[in-house]
Amino acid sequence: MRRYTVYLGSVALGTMLSLGASAMLTAAPAPVRHPASTLTLTLDPASQTLRTLSPAAEPAFDFVPSGRAATRNGDGFNQIGDLHLRVRSTGGTWRDFSSAQHRVPVRALPAAGTVIARADMTATMGAGFPLTVERTWLRERGTPVLRFTLVNRGTTPVEVGALGMPMVFDNIITDRSLEQAHAQASFVDPYIGNDAGYLQVTRLNGKGPALLVVPDGRTPLEQYRILDDARRKGAGSVFTDRTPRQQTFEGFYDWMVASAAMADKGQPWNPATGFTLAPGERRTFGVRLVAAPSIRAIEPTLQAERRPVAIGFPGYVVPTDSPADLFVRAAQPVRDVAVTPADALTLTRVAGPAGWNRWRVTGTGWGRARVAITYADGSVQSVHYYVTKPLAQVAADLGRFSTTRQWFDDAVDPFHRAPAILTYDREANRIVTQDQRVWIAGMSDEGGGGAWVAATMKQLDHPDAGEVAKLEQMVDETVLGRLQMASGGVKKSLFYYDPKAFGSYYDKGIDWSTWASWDRKQADDLGRSYNYPHVAIGHWVLYRLARHHAGLVTRHDWRFYLAMAARTTVAMMRDAPHYAQFGQMEGEIFVEILADLKREGLTDDAREVEGLMKARADHWRTLAYPFGSEMAWDSTGQPEVYAWMRYFDHPREAAVTREVILGYDPTIPHWGYNGNARRYWDFLYGGKVKRIERQIHHYGSALNAVPLFDAYRRDPADLHLLRVAYGGFMGGITNVDREGFASAAFHSEPDMMRWDAYTGDYGMGYFGHAYAAATYLVKDPTFGWLGFGGIAREDGGAIAIEPRDGARTRLFIALAGQWITLAAGTIARARWLPATRRIELTLDPATATTPVAHLSVEAPAGGAVYTIDKGVSERGFTTVALSSTATTVTLSPR
Numbered sequence: 001m002r003r004y005t006v007y008l009g010s011v012a013l014g015t016m017l018s019l020g021a022s023a024m025l026t027a028a029p030a031p032v033r034h035p036a037s038t039l040t041l042t043l044d045p046a047s048q049t050l051r052t053l054s055p056a057a058e059p060a061f062d063f064v065p066s067g068r069a070a071t072r073n074g075d076g077f078n079q080i081g082d083l084h085l086r087v088r089s090t091g092g093t094w095r096d097f098s099s100a101q102h103r104v105p106v107r108a109l110p111a112a113g114t115v116i117a118r119a120d121m122t123a124t125m126g127a128g129f130p131l132t133v134e135r136t137w138l139r140e141r142g143t144p145v146l147r148f149t150l151v152n153r154g155t156t157p158v159e160v161g162a163l164g165m166p167m168v169f170d171n172i173i174t175d176r177s178l179e180q181a182h183a184q185a186s187f188v189d190p191y192i193g194n195d196a197g198y199l200q201v202t203r204l205n206g207k208g209p210a211l212l213v214v215p216d217g218r219t220p221l222e223q224y225r226i227l228d229d230a231r232r233k234g235a236g237s238v239f240t241d242r243t244p245r246q247q248t249f250e251g252f253y254d255w256m257v258a259s260a261a262m263a264d265k266g267q268p269w270n271p272a273t274g275f276t277l278a279p280g281e282r283r284t285f286g287v288r289l290v291a292a293p294s295i296r297a298i299e300p301t302l303q304a305e306r307r308p309v310a311i312g313f314p315g316y317v318v319p320t321d322s323p324a325d326l327f328v329r330a331a332q333p334v335r336d337v338a339v340t341p342a343d344a345l346t347l348t349r350v351a352g353p354a355g356w357n358r359w360r361v362t363g364t365g366w367g368r369a370r371v372a373i374t375y376a377d378g379s380v381q382s383v384h385y386y387v388t389k390p391l392a393q394v395a396a397d398l399g400r401f402s403t404t405r406q407w408f409d410d411a412v413d414p415f416h417r418a419p420a421i422l423t424y425d426r427e428a429n430r431i432v433t434q435d436q437r438v439w440i441a442g443m444s445d446e447g448g449g450g451a452w453v454a455a456t457m458k459q460l461d462h463p464d465a466g467e468v469a470k471l472e473q474m475v476d477e478t479v480l481g482r483l484q485m486a487s488g489g490v491k492k493s494l495f496y497y498d499p500k501a502f503g504s505y506y507d508k509g510i511d512w513s514t515w516a517s518w519d520r521k522q523a524d525d526l527g528r529s530y531n532y533p534h535v536a537i538g539h540w541v542l543y544r545l546a547r548h549h550a551g552l553v554t555r556h557d558w559r560f561y562l563a564m565a566a567r568t569t570v571a572m573m574r575d576a577p578h579y580a581q582f583g584q585m586e587g588e589i590f591v592e593i594l595a596d597l598k599r600e601g602l603t604d605d606a607r608e609v610e611g612l613m614k615a616r617a618d619h620w621r622t623l624a625y626p627f628g629s630e631m632a633w634d635s636t637g638q639p640e641v642y643a644w645m646r647y648f649d650h651p652r653e654a655a656v657t658r659e660v661i662l663g664y665d666p667t668i669p670h671w672g673y674n675g676n677a678r679r680y681w682d683f684l685y686g687g688k689v690k691r692i693e694r695q696i697h698h699y700g701s702a703l704n705a706v707p708l709f710d711a712y713r714r715d716p717a718d719l720h721l722l723r724v725a726y727g728g729f730m731g732g733i734t735n736v737d738r739e740g741f742a743s744a745a746f747h748s749e750p751d752m753m754r755w756d757a758y759t760g761d762y763g764m765g766y767f768g769h770a771y772a773a774a775t776y777l778v779k780d781p782t783f784g785w786l787g788f789g790g791i792a793r794e795d796g797g798a799i800a801i802e803p804r805d806g807a808r809t810r811l812f813i814a815l816a817g818q819w820i821t822l823a824a825g826t827i828a829r830a831r832w833l834p835a836t837r838r839i840e841l842t843l844d845p846a847t848a849t850t851p852v853a854h855l856s857v858e859a860p861a862g863g864a865v866y867t868i869d870k871g872v873s874e875r876g877f878t879t880v881a882l883s884s885t886a887t888t889v890t891l892s893p894r
Contacts, residue, residue: 038055038056038057038291039053039054039055039056039143039144039211039289039291040052040053040054040055040056040059041053041054041116041137041144041289043081043116043117043137044079046103046105046106047079047081047082047099047103047105047106047124048081048106048108048117048119048121048135048137049079049080049081049082050064050079050080050081050146050168051064051066051069051079052064052066053080053144053211053289055209055291061183061184061203062170062184063169063170063186063201063211064079064080064168064169064170065168065169065170065172066170067170067184068170068172068243072242072243074103075100075101075102075103075242076100076101076230076240076241076242077100077241077242077243078100078166078168078227078241078252079100079166079168080146080165080166080167080168081135081137081146082098082099082100082165082166083098083099083121083125083133083135083148083163083164083165083166084096084097084098084099084100084162084163084164084165084166084238084239084254085097085098085125085129085131085160085162085163085164086160086161086162086163086261086262087129087130087131087158087159087160087161088158088159088161088261089130089156089157089158089159090156090157090159090276094161094261095128096237096238096239097125097126097128097129097238098125098126098238098239099121099124099125100166100238100241101126101238102124102126103124104123104124105123105124106119106120106121106123106124106135107119107120107121107123109134114138114139114140115136115137115138116137116138116139116144117136117137118134118135118136118137119134119135120132120133120134121133121134121135130152130154130158131150131151131152131153131154131158131277132150132151132153133148133149133150133151134148134149134151135147135148135149136148136149136286140288143288143289143290143305144288144289145216145286145287145288145289146165146216146286146287146288146289147216147217147284147285147286148165148284148285148286149282149283149284150277150282150283150284151277151280151281151282152277152278152279152280152281152282153279153280154279155279156279157276157277157278157279158276158277159274159275159276160258160274160275160276160277161258161260161261161262161274162239162256162258162259162260162261162262162274163256163257163258163285164225164239164254164255164256164257165254165255165257165286165287166227166241166252166253166254166255167188167199167213167252167253167254167255168241168252169186169188169201169211169252170184170185170186171185171186171187171188171249171250171252172185172243172248172249173185173248173249173632173633174246174248174249174632175248176632178623178624178625178627178628178633179624179625181204181632181633182203182204182205182624182625182660183204183205185203185204186201186202186203186204186211187201187202187204187663187664187678188200188201188253189202189666189668189673189676190221190224190253190668190673191221191668191669191670191673192221192222192223192224192269192270192382192384192670192673193221193308193310193381193382193383193669193670194220194221194222194270194372194379194380194381194382195215195218195219195220195308195379195380195381196307196308196310196330196373196379196380196381196382197215197220197221197222197382198212198213198214198215198221198302198307199212199213199221199224199255200212200213200292200295200298200666200668201213202295202662202663202664202666203663204633204660204663204664205625205659205660205663206295206658206659206660206661206662206663207294207659207663208292208293208294208295208297209291209292209293209294210291210292210294210295210297210298211289211290211291211292212289212290212291212292212298212301212302212305213255213287213288213289213290214287214288214290214302214305214307215285215286215287215288216285216286216287216288217284217285217286218285218379219255219257219285219286219287220257220270220380221255221256221257222256222257222258222259222268222270222272222273223254223256223259223262223268223269223270223272223750224253224254224255224256225239225253225254225256225259225262225749225750226251226252226253226254226693226694226749227239227240227241227251227252227253227254228240228241228245228251229241229242229243229244229245229251230242231244239254239262245692246692247631247632247681247684247692248632248633250680250692250694251680251692255287257285258272258273258274258275259272259273259274259750260272260273260274261274262750264750264751264753265750265751265752265753266747266749266750266751266752266753266754267368267753267754268750268753269370269382269384269670269753270370270382288305290305295662295663295720296718296720299311303329306331308328308329308330308331308332308373308375308379308381309328309329309330310326310327310328310373310381310383310669311326311327311328311669311783312324312325312326312327312361312383312669312674313325313327313723313783313786313788314723314726314730314786314787314788314789315671315674315675315723315726315727315730315731316383316384316385316386316669316670316671316674316727317385317386317387317388317671317727317730317731317733317734318345318361318362318363318385318386318387318388319363319387319388319389319390319391319394319804320362320363320364320366320387320388320389320390321390321804322363322390322391322789322790322791322804323360323361323362323363323791324360324361325358325359325360325361325783325786326347326358326359326361326371326383327352327353327356327357327358327783328356328357328358328359328373328381329355329356329357330357330375330381332375332376332377332379333375333376334357334373334374334375334376335374335375335376336373336374337359337371337372337373337374338371338372338374339369339370339371339372340369340370340372341365341369343364343365344363344364344365344366344367344368344369344385344387345361345362345363345364345365345369345371345385345387346361346362346364347359347360347361347362347371348360348362353782353783353784356782356783361385363385363387363388364387365387366387366388366389366738367386367387368384368385368386368671369384369385369386369387370382370383370384370385371383371384371385383669383670384669384670384671384672385671386671386672386734388733388734388736389738390804390806391733391773391804391805391806392462392806394733394736394740394806395458395461395462395770395806396462396464396740397736397738397739397740398454398455398458398736398740398742398766399455399458399459399462399464399467399740400467400740401739401740401741401742402421402451402452402454402455402458402740402742403421403455403466403467403470403471405424405429405431405740405741406421406422406423406424406431406451406455406759407419407420407421407470408420408421408422408431408433410433413433414501414502414505415442415494415495415496416478416481416482416494417441417442417443417478417482417494417495418478419470419473419474419477419478420443420452420474420478421451421452421455421470421474422441422443422448422451422452423435423440423441423447423448423450423451423758423759423760424451424741424758424759425688425757425758426737426741426743426755426757426758427688427757428757432758433495434495434505434506434507434510435510436510436511436512436514436516436517437516437517437685437686438493438495438496438497438516438517438518438523439492439493439495439516439518440686440758440760441495442492442493442494442495442496442523443478443479443483443493443494443495444483444490444491444492444493444494444531444534445492445493445528445530445531445685446530446534446585446682446685446686446699446760446761446764447685447686447744447758447760447761448493448495449531449534449761449763449764450686450699450744450759450760450761450762450763450764451742451759451762451763452474452534452538452763453534453537453538453586453763453764453766453767454742454759454762454763454766454767455467455471455763456471456537456538456541456763457537457541457763457766457767457769457770457771458766458770459471459541459545460541460544460545460770460771460807461770461773461806461807461808461809462806462807463545463549463552463849465551465552465849468542468545468552468553469554471538471541471542472542472553472554472555472556473555474538475538475539475542476555476556478494479535479538480564482494483535484535484568485526485571487567487571487575488564488567488568488570488571488574488575489526489571489574489575489576490526490528490531490532490534490535490568490571490572490575491523491524491525491526491531492518492522492523492524492525492526492527492528492531493518493523494523495523496518496519496520496522496523497512497517497518497519498519498520499512526571526575526576527575527576527578527579528576528579529572529576529577529578529579529580529582529584530579530584530585531576532568532569532571532572532576532580532584533584533585533586533587533589533590534586534763534764535568536565536568536569536589536590536593537586537589537767539561539562539564539565539568540561540562540565540589540592540593540596542556542561543558543561543562543565543596544596544823546558546561547562547823548823548824548850548854549824549849549850550848550849550850550851551848551849552849562593562596562597562600562602563602563605565589565593565596566593566597566602566605566608566609569590569593569594569609569612570608570609570612573612579629579630580616581616581619581628582627582628582629582630582636582637583620583626583627583629583636583637583638583639583640583641584636584637584640585636585637585639585640585699585703585764585767586640586703586764586767586768587637587639587640587643587644588639588640588643588706588771589767590609590613590640591643591644591647593609594606594609594610594613594647597609599875599876600875613644613647614648616644617644617645617647617648617650620641620644620645620653621645621650621653625656625660626641626653627641627657627660631681635661635664635665635677635678635679635700635704636700636703638657638660638661638704638707639661639703639704639706639707639768641653641657642654642657642658642661642707642710642711643706643707643710645657646710654711657707658707658708658711658721661677661704661707661708662708662720662721662724664677664678665677665678665701665704665708665724665728666724667720667723667724667727671730671731671734672696672697672731672746672748673696674724674727674731675701675704675705675724675725675726675727675728675729675730675731676696676697676700676701676727676728676731677698677700677701677703677704677728678694678700679694679695679698679699679700679745680692680693680694680695682695682698682744682745682760682761683695683744683745683747683756685761686744686758686760686761687744687745687756687758687760688756688757688758688760689747689752689756689757693747693748693749694748694749695744695745695746695747695748696731696745696746696747696748697728697731697732697734697735697745697746697765698744698745698761698765699732699761699762699763699764699765699767699768700728700765701727701728701729701731701732701765701768702728702729702731702732702765702766702767702768702769702772703728703764703765703767703768704728704768705724705725705726705727705728705729705732705768705772706725706768706771706772708721708722708724708725708728709721709722709725709729709772709774710860712725712776713812713819713860713861714860714861715861716778716814716815716817716861719778719780722776722778722788725772726776726788726789728768729768729769729772729773732765732766732768732769733769733806734746735755735762735765737755741759742759742762742763742766743755743756743757743758743759743760743762744756744758744759744760744761744762745760745762770807773789773805773806773807773809773810774789774805774807774809774810774811774812775787775788775789775790775801775803775804775805775808775810775811775812775827776788776789776790776811776812776814777790777792777799777801777811777812777813777814777815777830777832778814779799779814779815785799787801787802789803789804789805790802790803790804790805790811791804795831797833797834797835798831798832798833798834798840799831799832799834800829800830800831801829801830801831801832802828802829803827803829803830807826808826808827808828808844809821809822809823809825809826809827810822811827811830811841813830813832813839815832815834816832816837816839816863816864816866816893817859817860817861817862817863817864818839818857818858818859818863818866818891819857819858819859819860820839820841820855820856820857820891821855821856821857822843822853822854822855822856823854823856823877824850824852824853824854825843825844825850825852825853825854825855825880825882826843826844827841827842827843827844828842828843828844828886829842830842836892837864837892837893838890838891838892838893839866839890839891839892840888840889840890840891841855841888841889841890841891842886842887842888843880843882843886843887843888843889844882844886845882845883845884845885845886845887846881846882846883846884850882851881851882852879852880852881852882853871853879853880853882853887854877854878854879855868855871855877855878855879855880855889856876856877856878857891864893864894865893865894866891866892866893866894867891867892867894868880868889868890868891869889869890869891869892870889871889
């Protein structure tokens with residue numbers, strides 16, 4: 001086995017020093033120079049595939065799964081350097097070939113100069129392969145390069161309908177502890193951007209360096225395709241891998257240069273293409289392996305590599321009432337910009353900062369949209385958008401759909417679930433009253449609680465009297481009457497499988513023999529802590545509505561609901577201690593409950609809750625990575641862990657948590673992957689189509705945005721935090737269709753490429769969206785004034801911001817460092833006056849249920865204390881009387 005080291009430095013492009021088997025190459029092309037970093041690689045002597053790829057400064061860490069070499073060896077196990085093709089003679093039958101399917105030693109070819117290794121790998125492609133293929137590993141401009149050359153040495157044309165390069169990185173959690181996984185494993189996120197596409201390989205601990213896989217020459221990332229589990233029944237293609245896919249392993253993927261012959265049923269991200277090699281014709285393609293010093297340095301590193309870079313503000317989800325901006329920097333001039341579908345978006349070119357193209361992006365349609373930027377050399381960059389209705393309308397649609405179409409009022413239901421808001425099947429357009437996974441129809445766990453949690457959180461910022469009345473009825477009669485015990489304990493499910501008692505009820509076409517078909521004893525169990533935040537949310541939202549609005553809540557007063565929220569919190573620690581040791585999805589609700597107990601002067605309850613939560617936080621501080629769950633690895637617990645680390649003033653642990661989130665939550669020019677916190681197994685537990693698959697905007701997207709928003713408010717100079725957070729926050733709204741149905745997640749694999757038909761656990765994500773909804777006014781040194789969630793414009797000596805975030809109850813002015821929140825009332829607009837550092841806040845007129853505004857302001861980063869020029873201070877808020885017209889208050893530094 002030969003070992004090679006490629007050094008990256010910071011002198012002029014093109015400098016090259018030959019050092020025998022290794023070479024020092026130093027390059028930092030304009031416009032960005034990056035610090036030195038190194039990559040060390042080793043190749044397998046027989047196949048010349050990649051065996052190891054490590055930072056030279058940290059040789060114990062490997063981006064590829066070298067530690068699995070003993071079990072991932074031989075036929076059917078893909079490595080970087082392998083190749084998959086689907087080819088045919090013109091008009092003939094497609095045939096599949098793979099260098100990994102049946103290993104044959106490659107024929108080594110002479111290597112000299114910058115070439116590390118070179119081989120003719122035709123023999124290992126399989127019998128009858130009609131082309132020859134040469135693979136070269138070389139060092140060029142300071143980076144390792146993998147290059148393939150296909151040659152048609154025959155006498156007839158050969159059509160290539162699919163071509164994939166396996167991207168095998170160490171994303172395997174199997175047989176690793178959390179500490180080992182965070183230290184050794186990486187996740188891969190794709191920018192499926194055609195000629196501008198790339199992969200970013202980020203370590204689970206969030207530390208640098210990160211690895212970028214970028215095109216060499218014209219090598220489009222047309223599709224990013226899962227290598228299916230070769231053990232799966234019916235997996236007849238060579239586009240597979242023998243490594244078992246499971247909860248501890250998402251799978252490996254192919255970088256697809258061409259994909260037309262795959263005949264996928266889903267609508268692809270990019271047009272599927274193929275190409276034909278005439279006799280004697282050749283084509284070369286490949287990838288470059290580039291080290292970025294850190295996750296935050298990925299875009300500067302791409303610029304240093306002279307790759308096209310697209311940055312969207314505030315992101316790539318565009319409500320029709322809130323235009324976005326797209327900034328693009330590329331070495332080539334732009335020749336053309338096209339939108340598909342043509343009526344989805346309007347792009348208007350406007351002046352941008354030096355070196356950047358800029359377009360104002362306005363949503364004019366609904367759903368997925370692709371912007372294709374064609375450069376002077378004919379290369380095409382794809383930027384992927386999603387257009388939605390205005391966010392306030394999305395919330396209204398969701399509230400109406402969930403309280404009408406999903407409203408279950410069967411008075412003779414044998415499981416006493418009525419009244420309730422249950423899971424919905426969008427394909428069948430009916431409520432799911434039974435499922436093999438009984439919780440889905442049982443109002444609890446995530447797959448069954450998601451529907452009513454979403455409907456509940458919708459009321460926090462958009463209360464509707466009729467919907468609130470139904471919510472009260474559901475909580476009073478079903479949650480408190482059936483799902484929750486008088487002691488506060490919460491059952492796992494109201495629905496269960498009991499053929500003796502209800503034999504005629506169950507669908508005989510469903511397999512009721514699996515572990516998921518709980519009997520009554522299992523369904524009544526109180527020991528699953530993940531159910532408790534859902535119920536606590538129901539009580540807390542009704543408390544907030546009763547406390548801050550007039551006449552909306554009628555069944556009980558605010559004291560009752562706050563007491564029930566506290567009781568639920570205590571019961572979780574008492575009745576579900578095993579899972580309560582982990583962070584919970586929506587766990588921020590417990591922080592809010594504690595804050596409200598303190599605000600209301602309920603000292604004894606607050607002391608008890610705080611003591612219980614401190615015990616959890618103290619335990620987490622003893623762990624290197626306190627992000628466990630019932631799964632081997634999860635992206636669920638980090639937000640609550642972060643919240644309590646901040647609450648109990650443990651900044652080091654909060655910072656570790658923040659960086660871990662950034663390790664699995666990227667910013668990418670694609671609505672589906674931007675802010676998409678890693679999740680790939682929950683279709684098994686909450687989806688209609690049950691399978692391991694990278695989920696696009698599962699609940700983790702919006703939930704993981706919550707701590708990143710908080711981290712940004714504490715460090716407004718770190719715009720990366722805000723961009724990732726906003727991507728997840730907005731990504732979590734794309735699940736809602738035009739009528740208000742909310743899907744659990746989007747199926748990313750090419751055979752589907754559509755939203756799952758079940759509501760599933762979507763409500764956990766909508767909690768994050770509703771809880772974090774806010775507008776941010778930011779001034780970036782390169783891109784100028786930016787509004788995240790609002791429309792920013794210069795207004796004389798002031799900067800005006802008009803919130804469009806859907807809630808209009810929270811606003812952060814970054815240059816002032818002020819976080820403004822309203823528990824009642826809404827913000828019509830605001831102005832930041834830099835000369836005096838004042839903030840003018842205009843509030844909407846009074847309504848029957850909101851006669852006053854309850855306003856608070858804080859400085860998360862420890863900046864100036866601001867005072868409000870009107871109103872009365874009470875219970876931690878400033879109460880401002882609203883009138884029949886807009887009310888303006890002024891916030892000034894003390």
